[in-house]
Amino acid sequence: MFDIEKIRADFPILKRKVNGYPLVYLDNAATSQTPQLVIDSIVDYYSNYNANIHRGVHTLSQEATDAYEQARQKIRHHFNAEHAHEIIFTSGTTHGINLVANGFSSILKTGDEIIVSALEHHSNIVPWQMLCERTGAVLKVIPMNMEGELIMDAYDNLLSENTKLVFVNHISNALGTINPIKEIIQKAHDVGAAVLIDGAQATPHIKADLQALDVDFYVASAHKMCGPTGAGFLYGKEDWLNKLPPYQGGGEMIAEVSFEKTTYAGLPHKFEAGTPNICGGIAFGIAIDYMNAIGFDNIANYENELLKYATDKLLEIDGLKIYGPDVSGAKTSVISFNIEGIHPYDIGSIVDKLGVAVRTGHHCAQPIMDFFKIPGTVRASFAFYNTKEEVDTLVVAVKRAKGMLS
Template structure:
C-alpha cells in the first residue's frame, strides 16, 4: 500500500530512528510497549512550555484561558477519534493502568459478597490485579475465560461462566503478548444480556483499529497516548455518561469539587468529577498532535501496512529451525505483534544479543505471567511493528536471530 519512498518520508519524521546502537542502525520493534514520537509531537512540547504554560480551568488570565482552550480542544478531538457521544465522557488519566484502577475503585460500592467479575487468560497484569483486590475486599469471585492452544478465547466457556451474579467483565481488545484481536462486540452484547458492565482494555488499539465506542456499546474503554505516537503519562477513560454520573469519584481534591464546607462537599459535573488536581496539561495538548499525525496517515492505512509487516514476519521467522511462534496463523484475528521463543535458548539471552545488533525487542513475561504459565514458558521474545518499520528491518531481524542462535548454541 505504501511505497518505500512514502515509508521513508514517514521515518524521516522520527528523529530517534537515526540513532546508532552499538554502531548499528536502530531497529525499533518494541512498539507494543511504546511508540516513538514524530517531530510535530516533540515540537509541540517545546511550544507548550515556551508559549502557553499555565494551569487550566482555574484562572481568568490569558495564559490560563489559552491553556484551558487547548486541553478541552484535545478532549473533543479524542471524542471524535473514538466516536463518543459527549466530550464529557472522556476522562483524562495517567494512562490505561490508572483508568482501570479508577473503574475498579469507583464501582466498588456496587460489588457485594458472592458477586462475580470475569476476566481472561490474555490479560495484562493491569487488568488482573485491580479486580483481584476488589474481589478480595468484597469477597466476590474472580472468574477466568480460558484460551485454546493458539491463545484464542474459548467463548463457549464464557457463555457458561457469565450469570446474573456477574457485575463486570474486563477484557483486552488486543492481546499485548499475542496480538490477538478479541471479539469484544460479542462479549459486550452477551454481558449486557445479564446486566453486567463491560470494560475494554484498548491499550494496543489506537492507530491499529478503527474505534467506535458507540457501535461497540461498551460501558468503559481505556487506552494511553504513548502507544499511538504521543507522550507518556497521559491516557483516557471513556465511560457512558449515565454510568459515570452514578459512580463515586476515584480521587478527591482540587478541580473535582463544586462546593466544599466542613459539613459537606459536592462534586463537579463530568468530566471534572474524576479529574482531581492539576492534570498533565502538556501531555494532553501534545497528544492532540499525535492524533493529527495518525489521522493524516489514516488508521485504515496504518492497520493495513502493519498487517503486511506481520504477515511477512511470520512467513520469514517460520523458516527458523526450533522457533516457536505463538498466537495462531489466522491473520484476520491478529494485530501487529509476534511473540516467539527459540528451542533450548532463554529469551533474555536472545534479546540481549539482538540488542547488540541494534534491535529493540521486548523479552520476559510481558506483564502477563498467567499467560506464560499457560504456555509453560518463563518468558517470550516479542516484536511489535509500527508505521515506520520496514520489510528490510524484518530481514535484518531474521538474519540477527540466526546469528544469535548460532552463537548461543555454541556457547
C-alpha cells in the same frame, strides 16, 4: 500514498545508532516512538502558554484551557463517544482501570461475579483481584486455547445473573490476539453486566467506535499512539460515570467545599482532581491528528503486510516457534516467539548488540506464559514506521543469536 520514507523522517529517534548499528525499533507494543510534530507541541506549550487550566482569567490560562479541551474533543471525535464529558483524562490505561475498579467498590457485594480473560495484562488482573478482596466478589476467568484465542463457549457458561462486570483487552499485548469484543460486550449486556475494554494495544492499530461497540468503559494510553507517556483516557458512558464516586479528592473535582460538606463537580471534572498533565493531553490530541492524517486503514494494511512478511521469514529459522493466532487469523502486528533450547532473555540481549530492540520476558502477562509452560518469549512488535528491511535485520540478528547460543 503511504510514503514510508517520509513517515520515517517524522521520527528523529529512528536516525540514531545503537551499539554502532542503525536502530531497529521493534518494541512498539511497550511504547511507540514520537514524531517531531508531537515533540514540537510539547515544546510549544512550555515555551509559549504554560499555565494552569480551568481556573485563570488571564490569557495564558485561557489558551492552555482551550488547547486541553480541544484535545478532549479530538479524543471524543476519534473514538466516536457521544459526549466530550464522557472522556476522562488519565495518566494512562492502568489509571483508568483502577479508577473504575475503585468506583465499583461501593457497588459490588459478596457473591457478585467479575469475569476477566486469560489473555489479560497484569493491570487488568490485579485491580480486579483487589476489588474482590474488598467486596467479597468472585473473579472468574475466560480460558484460552493453544492458538492464543479465547474459548467463547466457556465464556457463555461463565455468564450468569450474578455477573456484574466483564473486563477484557481488545488486543493481547503478549500475543497480538484481537478479541471478539463486540460479541463479548453484547453477551455481557444480555445478563445485565457492565463491560470495560482495555484498548491500550488496539488503539495504535484500530479506530474503535465506542458507540457502535456499545461498551460501558474503554481505556487507553497516549504513548502507544505516538503520544507522550503519562497521558491517557478513560471513556465511560455518562450514566455509569454518574453512578461511580470520585476516585480522588482535591482541587478541580469539587463544586463547593466547606468543613461540613463537599459537593462534587459534574463530568468530567469529578474524576480529574488536581493539576493534570496539561501538555500531555494536548500532545495526545496532536498525536491523534498525526495518525489520522496517515489514515488507520493505511496503517492497518501496511502493518498486516509487515506481519505476514516477518512471520514467513522468522519461521524459516529451525526450532523457532511462534505463540498466538496464525497470521491469517484475528491478529495484529505482534510476533511472540522462542527458539527451542534457548532462553528468550539471551536472544534479546544479543540482538540488542546488533541494534535491534525487542522485548523479552512475560510481558506483564504471566498467566499466558504459565499456560504455555514457558518462562517468557521474545516479542517483536511492529508499527507503521517499520520496514521489511528492518525485518530482514531482525532475522539476521536472531540467526546470529541462535548460532552463538546453540
